[in-house]
Amino acid sequence: MTVQDIRTFNRFYTNVIGALDYSRQLYAPYTLTESRVLYELAHSPRTDAADLRAELSLDAGYLSRILNKFESDGLIERTKSADDTRRRRVSLTYLGRETAALLAERANESVGALLSTVPAADRPRLAEAMRAVREILSDGRPPRREDVVLREPGPGDLGWIVQRNAALYAVEYGFNADYEGLVARIVADFAEDHDPHLERVWIAELDGRPVGCVMCVRDEAPGTARLRLLLVEPDARGLGIGDRLVRAVVDFARVAGYRELVLWTNDVLAAARRIYQRHGFVLVAEKPHRSFGQDLNGQDWRLDLHGTPE
Incomplete structure (x- = not known):
C-alpha cells in the first residue's frame, strides 16, 4: 500500500x-x-x-x-x-x-x-472491513467514547437484551432464572405493543457489537415514564456509556411530554445509582425484599422533568 x-x-x-x-x-x-x-x-x-x-x-x-x-x-x-x-x-x-x-x-x-x-448480504463484509481499518490504524489504542454509538434495536437485539441481562446479573449478583423471566416479560411487552412516540429502546454499539442498552416505557401513572433495563457490558465500562444511555432516556421523556421519570433498582447496583443521581434522580422509597434468589433492598427513584434541564 x-x-x-x-x-x-x-x-x-x-x-x-x-x-x-x-x-x-x-x-x-x-x-x-x-x-x-x-x-x-x-x-x-x-x-x-x-x-x-x-x-x-x-x-x-x-x-x-x-x-x-x-x-x-x-x-x-x-x-x-x-x-x-x-x-x-x-x-x-x-x-x-x-x-x-x-x-x-x-x-x-x-x-x-x-x-x-448496500445489499444485506454485503453488510457483514462491509462492517468487518471497517472494523479492520479502525483496528489497524488505531495501533492497539483502547476504545474511546466517540467510538460508541447509540442506535435503535435491530433484529435480534431485543433477544440480546434478555440474554445479557440474565447472564451478567447471574455472574455479578447471583440472580437466578426469575430475573431472566422478568426481563423477558418486559421486553416481550415492548415488542408486542409500544407507541414509538412515547416508548423507545436504545442499543449502545462499539465496533459493530452491542455493549449496552436501556428502555423508556410508559408507566401506569399518567404522565409518567419508566426507565428500565440499563446495562453496560463489563469490557465497555469506563466510556461513559451508562451516562449517555440515561441522558438519552431523560431527553426523550422530556420531548415526549412526560411530567416525571421513575425507575426501580436495588442498592447493590451502586454504579447505576451514581449515574441516576448525577442526572437528578431522587430516592423516594426503599424496601427490603426477597427476589431472584437474593435478599435485596429495592429502591424507587424519581426525576421531575418539569424542573430545570441539566
Whole structure:
C-alpha cells in the first residue's frame, strides 16, 4: 500500500458520505468541525476546553472561537470546574442538546440512506472491513467514547437484551432464572405493543457489537415514564456509556411530554445509582425484599422533568 492508495480512498469516501457537499445541509448552520465539537459535548457532558483540545487535536485559539460562538448562540454554558478552578467546565444547554440531536438525526438519516443501497448480504463484509481499518490504524489504542454509538434495536437485539441481562446479573449478583423471566416479560411487552412516540429502546454499539442498552416505557401513572433495563457490558465500562444511555432516556421523556421519570433498582447496583443521581434522580422509597434468589433492598427513584434541564 502507498500514500496515494490512502489518499485515493479518502477522496472516494468523503464523496460517498457527502462530507464536502454543504448543499445537503447536514451540518448547517455549523461547519463540520463545529458539529464535531457539539457531538463531543453531547456525549461527554462534563468536560472542559482542555479535554476538547486533546480529544480533537484542535488549536486552542480555533476552539476558543468555536466555544464563543456556541455561547453567543445559547448552545453552551461555561462554569468553573469543581475539581480545578483554573479550568472551566463546558456543558450544553437544553437548546444545545436539541441542536446536537438534530445534527445527529440528519447524519443518521444520511448514513441510513447510504446503507440502504448496500445489499444485506454485503453488510457483514462491509462492517468487518471497517472494523479492520479502525483496528489497524488505531495501533492497539483502547476504545474511546466517540467510538460508541447509540442506535435503535435491530433484529435480534431485543433477544440480546434478555440474554445479557440474565447472564451478567447471574455472574455479578447471583440472580437466578426469575430475573431472566422478568426481563423477558418486559421486553416481550415492548415488542408486542409500544407507541414509538412515547416508548423507545436504545442499543449502545462499539465496533459493530452491542455493549449496552436501556428502555423508556410508559408507566401506569399518567404522565409518567419508566426507565428500565440499563446495562453496560463489563469490557465497555469506563466510556461513559451508562451516562449517555440515561441522558438519552431523560431527553426523550422530556420531548415526549412526560411530567416525571421513575425507575426501580436495588442498592447493590451502586454504579447505576451514581449515574441516576448525577442526572437528578431522587430516592423516594426503599424496601427490603426477597427476589431472584437474593435478599435485596429495592429502591424507587424519581426525576421531575418539569424542573430545570441539566
